[in-house]
Amino acid sequence: MKEYDLVVVGGGSAGLAASIAAYEDGVKSILLLEKEKFLGGILLQCIHNGFGLHEFNEQLAGPEYAQRFVDKFMSYGIEYKVDTMVLGINEDKSIIYSNKEDGYSIVKAKAIIMSTGCSERTRGAIAIPGSRPSGILTAGLAQRYLNIDGYLVGKRVFILGSGDIGLIMARRMTLEGAKVLGVAELMPYSNGLNRNIVQCLHDFDIPLYLSHTVSNIIGKDHLEKIVVSKVDDKMNFIEGSEMEFEVDTLLLSVGLLPSNVLLEDMGMEMSSTRGPKVNEMMETCKEGIFACGNSLHVHDLVDFVTKEGREAGKGASRYLKGLVTRNEECLECVAGDGISYVIPQYVHVSNVDDNVEFKFRVRSPMENKKIVIKINDQVIKSVVKLHLLPAEMETVVVKKGEFTSNNGKLVIEVEER
Amino acid sequence: MYDVIVIGAGVIGGCVARELARYKAKVLVLDKENDVGNVTSMANSAIVHSGYDPKPGTNKAKYNVLGNKMYDLLTKELDVEFKRIGSLTCATNEEELEIIKSFVSRANDNGVEVKILNQEETRKIEPFVSDSVVGSLYAPSAGIINPFELCVGLFENALDNGVELLLNEEVVSIERLTNRFVVRTKDKEFETRVVVNAAGLYSDKIAKMVGIDYFNITPRKGEYFVLDHFEKPFVSHVIFPVPSEKGKGILVTPTTHNNYLLGPSSEFVEDKSDLSTDKPTLDNVRVNASKLVKNIPFNYIIRQFSGLRATGSTHDFIIDERDGFITLGGIESPGLASAPAIGKEAVRLVNSVLHLETNPYFNPFRRKVIRLKKMSIEERNDLIKQDPSFGHIVCRCEGVSEGEVVDCIRRNAGARTIKGVKKRCRPGFGKCQGGFCEPLIMEILARELNLDPLNVRYDSVKSYILQSETKEGDK
Ligand SMILES: Cc1cc2nc3c(=O)[nH]c(=O)nc-3n(C[C@H](O)[C@H](O)[C@H](O)COP(=O)(O)OP(=O)(O)OC[C@H]3O[C@@H](n4cnc5c(N)ncnc54)[C@H](O)[C@@H]3O)c2cc1C
Numbered sequence: 001m002k003e004y005d006l007v008v009v010g011g012g013s014a015g016l017a018a019s020i021a022a023y024e025d026g027v028k029s030i031l032l033l034e035k036e037k038f039l040g041g042i043l044l045q046c047i048h049n050g051f052g053l054h055e056f057n058e059q060l061a062g063p064e065y066a067q068r069f070v071d072k073f074m075s076y077g078i079e080y081k082v083d084t085m086v087l088g089i090n091e092d093k094s095i096i097y098s099n100k101e102d103g104y105s106i107v108k109a110k111a112i113i114m115s116t117g118c119s120e121r122t123r124g125a126i127a128i129p130g131s132r133p134s135g136i137l138t139a140g141l142a143q144r145y146l147n148i149d150g151y152l153v154g155k156r157v158f159i160l161g162s163g164d165i166g167l168i169m170a171r172r173m174t175l176e177g178a179k180v181l182g183v184a185e186l187m188p189y190s191n192g193l194n195r196n197i198v199q200c201l202h203d204f205d206i207p208l209y210l211s212h213t214v215s216n217i218i219g220k221d222h223l224e225k226i227v228v229s230k231v232d233d234k235m236n237f238i239e240g241s242e243m244e245f246e247v248d249t250l251l252l253s254v255g256l257l258p259s260n261v262l263l264e265d266m267g268m269e270m271s272s273t274r275g276p277k278v279n280e281m282m283e284t285c286k287e288g289i290f291a292c293g294n295s296l297h298v299h300d301l302v303d304f305v306t307k308e309g310r311e312a313g314k315g316a317s318r319y320l321k322g323l324v325t326r327n328e329e330c331l332e333c334v335a336g337d338g339i340s341y342v343i344p345q346y347v348h349v350s351n352v353d354d355n356v357e358f359k360f361r362v363r364s365p366m367e368n369k370k371i372v373i374k375i376n377d378q379v380i381k382s383v384v385k386l387h388l389l390p391a392e393m394e395t396v397v398v399k400k401g402e403f404t405s406n407n408g409k410l411v412i413e414v415e416e417r
Numbered sequence: 418m419y420d421v422i423v424i425g426a427g428v429i430g431g432c433v434a435r436e437l438a439r440y441k442a443k444v445l446v447l448d449k450e451n452d453v454g455n456v457t458s459m460a461n462s463a464i465v466h467s468g469y470d471p472k473p474g475t476n477k478a479k480y481n482v483l484g485n486k487m488y489d490l491l492t493k494e495l496d497v498e499f500k501r502i503g504s505l506t507c508a509t510n511e512e513e514l515e516i517i518k519s520f521v522s523r524a525n526d527n528g529v530e531v532k533i534l535n536q537e538e539t540r541k542i543e544p545f546v547s548d549s550v551v552g553s554l555y556a557p558s559a560g561i562i563n564p565f566e567l568c569v570g571l572f573e574n575a576l577d578n579g580v581e582l583l584l585n586e587e588v589v590s591i592e593r594l595t596n597r598f599v600v601r602t603k604d605k606e607f608e609t610r611v612v613v614n615a616a617g618l619y620s621d622k623i624a625k626m627v628g629i630d631y632f633n634i635t636p637r638k639g640e641y642f643v644l645d646h647f648e649k650p651f652v653s654h655v656i657f658p659v660p661s662e663k664g665k666g667i668l669v670t671p672t673t674h675n676n677y678l679l680g681p682s683s684e685f686v687e688d689k690s691d692l693s694t695d696k697p698t699l700d701n702v703r704v705n706a707s708k709l710v711k712n713i714p715f716n717y718i719i720r721q722f723s724g725l726r727a728t729g730s731t732h733d734f735i736i737d738e739r740d741g742f743i744t745l746g747g748i749e750s751p752g753l754a755s756a757p758a759i760g761k762e763a764v765r766l767v768n769s770v771l772h773l774e775t776n777p778y779f780n781p782f783r784r785k786v787i788r789l790k791k792m793s794i795e796e797r798n799d800l801i802k803q804d805p806s807f808g809h810i811v812c813r814c815e816g817v818s819e820g821e822v823v824d825c826i827r828r829n830a831g832a833r834t835i836k837g838v839k840k841r842c843r844p845g846f847g848k849c850q851g852g853f854c855e856p857l858i859m860e861i862l863a864r865e866l867n868l869d870p871l872n873v874r875y876d877s878v879k880s881y882i883l884q885s886e887t888k889e890g891d892k
């Protein structure tokens with residue numbers, strides 16, 4: 001059985017950044033496994049620009065951004081296999097994969113980085129009522145048909161959910177000659193980045209219906225019509241608010257879910273983000289198995305994915321070199337008032353190099369608030385935020401010296417100013 | 418001239434066709450759909466009922482019990498997934514407990530083995546029943562089957578043995594002449610000596626075409642939730658509530674692929690093609706399922722669907738022969754469980770008219786289905802060595818390889834559509850519901866069937882997926 005120091009599962013932005021960081025930190029025996037034909041991940045179908053503002057200080061298209069990392073990865077000669085599906089991970093960190101050349105194979109790893117990305121929530125997951133014709137698909141799938149394969153899925157389109165992919169697809173399909181009749185969002189606020197609302201909807205006069213959802217689907221073979229209803233604060237359809245739209249396509253942009261089948265099959269408990277719980281070096285509860293990118297939690301900006309990938313790569317390298325200082329003492333980090341989740345969930349202060357960057361999201365849009373970090377009920381840091389949106393991931397950096405205790409509970413919460 | 422034309426390629430038509438293949442006969446099956454087993458036979462609870470509850474003496478009781486017994490051999494010959502996991506009809510109060518006890522004599526009359534289990538015994542074999550369950554009726558012979566594979570297997574084997582099948586052919590009229598019939602579809606006509614009406618929801622309409630009008634079919638809808646498979650243990654039996662006039666009630670059951678079904682509801686509807694689902698009904702399914710089973714992981718819901726029961730005005734299966742026209746109507750639940758026995762009976766009726774000779778070349782076995790997931794590492798690698806496409810996994814959720822997809826297309830009664838592939842080897846049935854694999858399946862279908870991707874269909878001929886090319890001339 002072949003053995004590597006590090007095996008990276010998934011060759012998107014996170015996996016590439018992680019492999020590169022581990023390599024630069026001295027880990028030379030690396031294998032990256034990717035199920036698609038090419039390295040680069042979901043970015044390869046995101047042909048719009050706006051990637052790389054933080055990393056490169058310029059606006060790149062998705063494939064361009066990905067290519068910079070692929071080039072670097074290749075220049076190091078790191079080993080990889082594409083068209084290769086990872087099927088399972090064993091307790092002893094052996095990895096089962098399958099492809100045409102090697103067949104059904106097993107490799108051993110001393111450390112593993114999981115960067116398997118996310119999948120889109122489907123019609124079934126949100127139980128849209130009505131019939132089941134073709135013409136209802138996730139926005140990401142339509143994006144792939146359009147940008148990779150060169151096919152348009154329809155000409156009269158409605159979009160359910162105001163996630164970024166849906167917004168981007170509203171513009172993209174309009175530019176390809178389709179008529180986008182509107183976007184409905186269940187919540188009273190949008191789930192997409194503000195810049196996407198402006199550039200993809202407002203600029204094209206596409207209406208956004210907040211607190212609305214699709215209440216019926218009509219069509220025998222292919223989609224013919226949808227009914228959109230307003231919802232009350234308990235998310236029930238309001239009778240009399242129905243609007244009908246004759247459309248041939250309904251795109252769903254109703255959320256992304258981290259893909260962690262491989263870890264779940266190992267019996268690993270998932271957190272509220274549907275990703276594994278991790279510590280300050282992105283290590284999961286299984287020693288030597290790390291996670292980053294969209295399979296840890298869904299990111300809105302790829303630049304942050306890259307950064308997180310690097311952290312995981314460095315963490316794995318540290319682990320492989322035996323530099324991890326592990327003791328019983330550990331802070332458990334939890335989401336307090338107004339916050340939906342916090343990453344990392346555990347911090348071993350003794351193992352912190354310089355600082356920890358906490359990532360979190362707020363539960364609902366808020367203005368002019370204070371983000372407060374407490375350790376065992378004592379405030380250690382507070383930051384003023386003028387605008388907070390669930391669609392935008394927030395971060396706060398805590399320096400090693402600012403941790404007042406190595407044990408107990410760290411809470412991040414929103415407070416009035 | 419055909420000897421027999423079977424109208425309807427559901428599980429009933431399939432059992433009839435395969436049974437007819439045992440004889441020297443020229444047989445044609447016609448269906449209006451774009452695939453076999455595409456209506457009620459693919460949207461049901463997939464349970465091979467034990468047969469304890471139909472009223473003794475009815476066709477339902479007779480054929481259910483006979484059919485159930487035939488499933489071991491049938492599924493072995495056709496290589497179809499089937500497991501006798503047993504059913505538990507659960508009582509949640511003393512009154513219901515009395516009712517299930519009263520079923521024991523009915524079960525005895527029907528010749529079905531059952532046992533009353535007390536609360537403790539029930540919990541011991543099925544720890545997931547809700548705390549309010551006070552006892553149950555255990556029927557060990559109940560099983561679960563893969564209904565998609567069953568229909569496909571029946572037709573593949575029938576076609577392997579010489580039966581003909583035409584899809585997308587809706588029968589619009591039947592003319593009775595002396596000793597023969599002319600069966601017409603939109604633009605074709607066929608002559609036959611015997612007609613078997615296995616048209617499910619439309620069996621009344623087909624019967625009326627030859628003047629048989631003593632029964633009507635009213636569709637009764639059943640809506641379901643499907644849960645994804647997961648690692649943690651969950652129910653391992655078919656869990657029923659106590660049955661009522663409305664039917665067997667909302668049940669919870671594993672499927673042959675370790676998914677779980679919650680449902681069905683039971684509502685009469687007007688339109689025989691209305692397969693929509695709605696929120697109030699499904700909310701009710703949730704509530705009722707939770708009464709039977711505790712801690713249902715609703716966050717694993719991946720899909721909703723509905724099926725239409727062909728409820729007949731006579732309230733029993735209609736099985737009769739009139740001058741060469743054989744009606745198999747009103748085959749609602751337990752139609753799936755009864756299908757093999759109904760198929761045999763239908764062929765007995767055909768023989769009463771035609772006196773067919775047996776076919777000495779009949780081969781009851783279908784070529785084994787390739788199931789990578791069930792193979793050892795060595796077996797897999799042997800296969801991959803012969804054909805590397807078995808190493809290329811195209812569906813991450815269900816672990817399906819390109820080779821398996823190609824195989825299900827290349828068989829008799831093979832897949833022609835995205836849904837056809839999904840029904841045969843599962844890509845698209847998992848958590849992502851095709852989000853990742855659909856483009857790959859489309860590519861394989863286009864290649865294998867020599868189609869432009871624009872002409873690959875999700876299901877029916879009108880259910881396109883791609884509407885137009887964007888970069889015309891670029892390719
Ligand atoms: C459709 C979509 C559109 C987006 N648009 C934007 C945008 O406009 N702007 C922006 O800044 N951000 C956008 N994002 C967010 C950002 O680009 C992504 O979050 C980022 O690229 C994710 O990187 P990743 O490496 O975590 O995941 P991915 O890029 O998804 O990489 C995961 C990789 O793992 C592979 N993989 C998964 N499972 C296995 C397995 N079992 N075996 C082998 N390989 C496996 C996958 O094939 C994939 O290549 C978008 C995200 C999505 C999903």
Ligand SMILES: Cc1cc2nc3c(=O)[nH]c(=O)nc-3n(C[C@H](O)[C@H](O)[C@H](O)COP(=O)(O)OP(=O)(O)OC[C@H]3O[C@@H](n4cnc5c(N)ncnc54)[C@H](O)[C@@H]3O)c2cc1C
Pocket residue numbers: 424425426427428429430447448449450454455456457458459460461462463464465466586587588589615616617618619620623637638639640681723724725726727748749750751752753754755
């Ligand atoms: C909700 C629900 C749950 C059920 N659960 C169970 C269960 O757990 N166990 C069980 O034993 N049974 C169950 N059943 C019953 C079982 O599914 C049916 O009895 C069985 O599938 C009927 O098969 P069929 O071949 O008669 O009908 P179908 O599968 O409907 O086949 C009839 C075929 O005829 C074709 N057709 C109709 N009209 C024409 C025409 N004019 N020209 C050409 N073709 C035509 C149709 O396209 C169709 O393919 C359930 C049913 C429902 C609805």
